[in-house]
Amino acid sequence: MHGWELPERFETGAGVVRWARWGSGPPVVLLHGTPFSSLVWRDVGRALASGHEVYVWDMPGYGRSEMRQGQDVSLRVQGELFAALLDHWGLAAPAVVAHDFGGAVALRAHLLHGARYARLALVDAVTLAPWGSPFFRLVAEHAEVFERLPPHLHRALVREYVASASARGLRPGVLDALVAPWLGEPGQAAFYRQIAQADQRYTDEIEDRYPDLDLPVLVCWGEDDTWLPPDRGRRLAERIPGARLRLLPGAGHLVQEDAPAALTGALVDFLRPGSGG
Numbered sequence: 001m002h003g004w005e006l007p008e009r010f011e012t013g014a015g016v017v018r019w020a021r022w023g024s025g026p027p028v029v030l031l032h033g034t035p036f037s038s039l040v041w042r043d044v045g046r047a048l049a050s051g052h053e054v055y056v057w058d059m060p061g062y063g064r065s066e067m068r069q070g071q072d073v074s075l076r077v078q079g080e081l082f083a084a085l086l087d088h089w090g091l092a093a094p095a096v097v098a099h100d101f102g103g104a105v106a107l108r109a110h111l112l113h114g115a116r117y118a119r120l121a122l123v124d125a126v127t128l129a130p131w132g133s134p135f136f137r138l139v140a141e142h143a144e145v146f147e148r149l150p151p152h153l154h155r156a157l158v159r160e161y162v163a164s165a166s167a168r169g170l171r172p173g174v175l176d177a178l179v180a181p182w183l184g185e186p187g188q189a190a191f192y193r194q195i196a197q198a199d200q201r202y203t204d205e206i207e208d209r210y211p212d213l214d215l216p217v218l219v220c221w222g223e224d225d226t227w228l229p230p231d232r233g234r235r236l237a238e239r240i241p242g243a244r245l246r247l248l249p250g251a252g253h254l255v256q257e258d259a260p261a262a263l264t265g266a267l268v269d270f271l272r273p274g275s276g277g
Contacts, residue, residue, distance in 0.1 A: 004039055004042055004177075005020060006018035006019055006020045006038065006056070006057070006058060006063075006064050007020060008020060008021075010057075010085060010088055012060065012081055012084065014060040014061075014071065014072060014073070014077050014078075014081055015060035015061065015065060015066030015067070015068060015071055016060075016065060016066040017057055017058065017059070017060060017065050017066075017081070017085065018057065018058050018063070018064040018065045019038075019055065019056065019057035019058070019085075020038075020055075020056055020057075021053060021054060021055045021056070021089075022045075022046070022049045022053075022054055023048070023049025023050065023051070023052050023053050023054050024052075024053055025051045025052040025053055026051075026052055026053070026094075026095065026118070026271070026273070027052065027053045027054075027055065027089075027091050027094035027095065028048060028052045028053070028054055028055070028094060028095040028096070028097060028271060029054075029055040029056075029057075029086070029091070029094050029095070029096050029097070030044075030045055030054065030055065030056050030097050030098075030099075031057075031059075031082070031096065031097070031098035031099065031102030031103075031105055031106055032058070032059070032062070032063070032099055032100070032102050033098075033099045033100020033101045033102045033103070033124075033125075033126065034062070034100060034101050034194055034195075034198070035062075035158070035161070035162060035182065035191060035194065035195075036062070036063075036099075036100065036162075036178060036254075037058045037062050037063025037064070037178070037181060038056040038057060038058050038063060039063065039177060039178060040099065040178070040254065040256045040257065041056055041099075041256060043256065043260045043264075044256055044260055044263055044264050044267065047260075047264045047268075048264065048267065048268070048271070051268070051271075052095075052271065055089060055091075055094070057085065059073070059078050059081075059102075059105070060073055060077070060078070060081065061073035061190050061193065061194050062181065062190075062194070063181050064181070067181075067186045067187065067189070067190040068186075069189065071190075071193065072197070073190075073193060073194050073197055074197045074198075074199065074202065075101065075104050075105060075108060075198075075199070075202035075203070076108070076202055078105045078108075079104070079105050079107075079108030079109045079112060079113060079202075080108075080109070080113055082105050082106065082109040082113075082115065083109040083113035083114060083115040086109075086115055092116060093116040093117055093118045094117060094118060095117065095118045095119045095120070095121075095271050096117045096119075096120050096121070097120075097121040097123065097267060098120070098121070098122055098123065098125060099123040099124060099125065099255075099256070100123075100124060100125060100126055100228075100253070101125075101126040101198075102125070103122045103123070103125025103126055103127050104125070104126045104127060104202060104203050104206075106120060106122075107122075107127065107203075107206055107210075108202065108205075108206055110213075111206050111209050111212075111213075112205075112206065117215055118215070118216075119215055119216040119217070119218070119270065119271065120213075120215060120216070120217050120218075121217070121218040121219075121220060121267060121270055121271075122217065122218070122219050122220070122236065123220045123221070123255060123256075123263070124220070124221055124222055124225050124227070124228055124233070124253050124255060125219075125228075125236070126203065126228070127203055127207070127210070127232075127236050128203065128207060128232055128235055128236055128239075129200055129203065129204060129207065130200065131200060131203070131228070132198065132200070133227060135161065136195060136198070139192060139195045139196075140195050140196055140198060143192040143193070143195060143196035144192075146192050147188065147189055147192045149188075151183070151184075151188065154182075154183075154188050154191075155179070155183055158179050158182050158183075158191060159175060159179050162175060162178050162179055163175055164226070164227075165227060165252060165253040165254040166252050166253070166254045166257050166258055167222065167224035167225075167226075167250060167251060167252030167258050168250065168251075168252070168257075168258045170254070170257055174257060207239075210236070210239040210240050211239055211240065211241060213240050213241065213243075214241075216242070216270070216275070217237075217240050217242070217243040217244070218243070218244050218246060218266065218267075218270040219233050219236050219237040219240070219243055219244065219245045219246070220233075220246045220248065220255065220263060220266055220267075221233030221245070221246070221247050221248065221255075222247075222248050222250075222251030222252050222253060222254075222255045222258060222259070223247045223248060223249050223250065223251060224249075224250060224251060224252045224258075225251070225252050225253045225255075226252060226253065227252075227253040228253060230247055233245060233247070244270070246266045248262045248263060248266070249262075251263075
């Protein structure tokens with residue numbers, strides 16, 4: 001999308017990570033989910049940059065970061081990489097805001113790899129079993145077949161899938177931009193690769209440790225999320241001591257697109273120094 005640039009590079013064993021930062025103030029890092037990229041944070045991130053130093057990045061295999069054959073883009077790798085990326089940035093304990101499977105990435109980095117956060121906001125996050133829609137599971141079981149779809153059928157499938165994450169409907173230009181990384185030969189292969197490598201065991205490994213979280217946590221959820229229904233958010237908030245639950249009316253799974261003002265307001269309140277969980 002015009003004006004969205006990730007000029008910085010971080011070389012990793014999983015591929016080149018593209019990232020950017022703007023603003024000044026207490027640091028906050030934004031994590032995207034799947035099948036998205038940091039682009040989903042463009043409006044919320046720019047709003048937060050009025051009072052924070054905001055970091056955004058595309059995970060390996062996503063958006064503008066490297067996509068390659070044989071690439072490991074699993075939650076295991078992404079969690080390890082995020083901890084390393086925080087070290088690269090010199091961030092000892094930033095605030096973290098994580099959407100979709102970015103939630104699992106942030107939690108694994110914190111619980112398994114020693115990443116420290118000042119506070120953590122989980123937005124329609126992949127955290128609790130069971131996860132994966134029927135479509136997601138079908139593709140995971142037959143990824144090699146889907147990889148061979150003719151490009152025009154693949155494009156139609158991805159557009160419908162991404163569009164279904166919004167309760168209000170995505171503007172055509174936004175939908176085009178979210179789908180674009182998954183088109184062409186490398187993008188099509190990368191789309192099915194990341195689904196094939198999605199594995200619930202990576203959240204099963206940490207789910208029992210959520211009650212041990214000892215930091216302010218906000219759970220934000222779209223009330224009309226059909227990918228991960230709001231009951232998941234309620235269950236997650238109940239598992240984390242002191243967690244605050246915020247449901248956003250009229251928003252689907254892509255709350256950044258459906259309710260950017262409401263989400264920004266919730267995050268600004270949560271990130272304010274001295275605010276509780």
